[in-house]
Amino acid sequence: MPSYVADIGIDFGSDNIRVYMPRKGVVIDEPSVVVFHRETELMLDVGDRGRELLLADPGSCIPVRPLIHGSIRRYDAALLLMKRIIWRVAGGRGFAKPRVAVAVPSCLSDVEARAWITVATEAGARGVVLLEAPIAAAIGAEMDILDARAQMVIDVGAGVTDIGVVAVGEIVLSDRVNTGGRSMNEAIQKHVRSEVGLVLGDMATEDAKIKVAVARDGFEPRCALVHGRDLKTGLPQQAILTTEDVAGAIGGKIEEIVEGIRCVLRRVPVELVMDISNCRVVLTGGASRMRGFSDIVSERLGMPVRTARDPEFCVIRGTGELLSNADPRMTKAIKSV
Template sequence: MATKVGIDLGTANVLVYIKGKGIVLNEPSVVAVNRDTDEILAIGEEARQMLGRTPANITAAKPLKDGVISDYDITERMLKYFIRKTCGSSRFFKPVIMVCVPSGVTEVEKRAVREAAIMAGGKEVYLMEEPLAAAIGAGMDVTEPSGKMVIDIGGGTTDIAVIALGGIVTSASIKMAGDKFDEYIVRYMRKVHKLYIGERTGEDIKKAIGTAYPREEEVSMECRGRDLVTGLPKTVTITSEEMMEAIEEPVNTICESIHGVLEQTPPELAADISNEGIMLTGGGALLYGMDQKVKERTGMEVKVAEDPKSCVAIGTGKALDELDRLQELSMNQRGPRYSKRGRR
């Protein structure tokens, strides 16, 4: 019997879920390549350690950008490495794979993901929209007629959706998420402190003192980088209040998109959401005060999933077991939602 594998092919991290084992892999979606020989030197956490520290002939980069494949060849090789690492390399027992894609991707982008998963060793490959997988992974029953709202704040995209009867009723996918938070922090440090820092440092600051809503007690940390005036190494002390100011724009953009989706939601489903509240998933849900910010802007209760980072991967794995039921529901609504492609 073929192994059933759910893959959250994220801009920041790749998570692999195997039925009966749970999450078996959680590594950064970063690949280090020798540009002279086209040889892959490192994948995952080892490659992430090289970001911003490589010599001229080595590139450490993310092959996915804003939730979609930007470098097909490298993505395929990365997927093959992760699938072999978790499922083995048997020629005869190839896994059945469910891969998540953001809700707003085009058919061309879907095909690129599907083909990459097939070339990486998938026997059959299904695609699923991220907010639906996130809702299933968060423990929500998406097959019920009552409306549910899920917000998945990932690395490259934020997916917002209202779900009922196993399908997405209204949704939005915006390229404003965790990576943008890092980018805005880097920009703020350059503009306000005249300090040049790298992407990794921006992410570390976000995790340590980043905030979307005022904290009861202000926290601070030291940040090291290069002084843009003197060109020498420099250390400055930054506060959580400054970081709230730094990421105010992307946080507000996400809140405006949530408001936009609620405006398009049928009144009966909006009433259901008002009663049940909103579910936050994805790594961005762990940003301090994000739930409070969304609650302030919508006036509704906001819950953070138990394991927000793993929701999409867990949801894809669970969806493979419920595939027939979900396909039947989606066919009854707006045509097939789960696209399948097998090996030729």
């Protein structure tokens, strides 16, 4: 019987919350949203059920995303969401308070780390450990993190891009850039507003981006019909969004991510430069799914790059693997925050 470091693993992302339980695998994969009633300000629901309420009756709902760029911005909403999630996976009758491992972005300040521990504890956790996203992502991407040779992993999420260099089970160097899929959506909204005079909602933007976006030339162009509100008349209006429009809007965001990676590469200790030059950079996180994303990163860095399988699940898979791993060379990563 393995001795578990924690009973559940949580990847609380800017867009999605995912939960892992030993022997069960990923049991929750839902939007990290808390929906409040517009008038009473009471919480209506969270996650999938919150989104359903929002779609059914947007007029009486206020959706709140507890995190911005991977950091807690609405403590009340983060606590409500965490409480619901813990209750759902470990709750019901005979509620036994679980020990929880939470994957967090790299380079957290002490204040941020304490905020995560307080949220999880107040939400019902009996014990809390934090785990930096790059190490979890590397494990979930099936990298051999115990290898003495340094390797690079980049998790491109919705709110934050975590960049890590890992070797012998630890993060040697890491940093984060506050750019991800959500900043790309905002760039698309800004572009459509100024060029077409149309105000796009978050869901319409997200759907159109996933359908048409490319990170570089050479991919089949596509287009999407988007519905929004005309800036001048205030009336519902529609427009066609093309691959070219979107590529122009998000190009700067992709460059910000590439520049963030370059900054980390410049800080790699000279003893590890050779390892990094010979390694294949691994991309994880939902935004790395964009067509051409791995190609542009590879071209800009002049290094081979691969995207992990099911990239948005790497952090939660890696967190889950660490929960049940008794190898002290692996579990030392858990104490690293």
